[in-house]
């Protein structure tokens with residue numbers, strides 16, 4: 001039986017990606033990162049990009065290195081959270097602990113299991 005805690009992180013911006021990278025050292029966690037983009041974007045460079053002073057490759061970094069220590073990466077959009085599962089466009093992912101770092105202000109927030117206090121219990 002798998003006794004590892006299933007931590008699912010929605011959103012691979014700097015917050016989610018760094019959480020995944022650092023939490024991957026915990027052998028008690030089975031971590032999955034979900035993001036429809038394969039790369040993290042440095043948003044501070046958006047203005048430079050818009051005026052042609054930065055290229056896409058200057059302001060993006062692939063997410064896979066953040067998952068190198070064993071986290072799973074699902075390249076998909078989370079649509080909803082229901083009954084302990086994140087529902088994406090192509091799959092569903094079960095979780096014990098959910099972190100929403102998508103900055104999506106609506107339906108993905110405030111589900112059971114989603115909260116820093118719960119995560120801390122598992123990371124300590």
Ligand SMILES: Cc1cc2nc3c(=O)[nH]c(=O)nc-3n(C[C@H](O)[C@H](O)[C@H](O)COP(=O)(O)OP(=O)(O)OC[C@H]3O[C@@H](n4cnc5c(N)ncnc54)[C@H](O)[C@@H]3O)c2cc1C
Nearest residue numbers: 011012013014015016034035036043044077078101102104
């Ligand atoms: C022009 C500009 C300049 C800035 N300058 C600075 C600065 O100088 N210093 C500073 O500290 N900060 C700066 N910021 C702010 C900084 O960029 C943000 O605070 C930071 O990017 C937030 O990171 P995050 O990981 O919380 O969210 P985000 O970077 O927004 O990441 C959210 C991720 O969630 C994913 N996502 C969204 N919805 C879903 C979904 N339904 N399912 C799955 N994934 C989803 C997105 O694809 C994205 O990858 C700047 C921002 C801008 C726009």
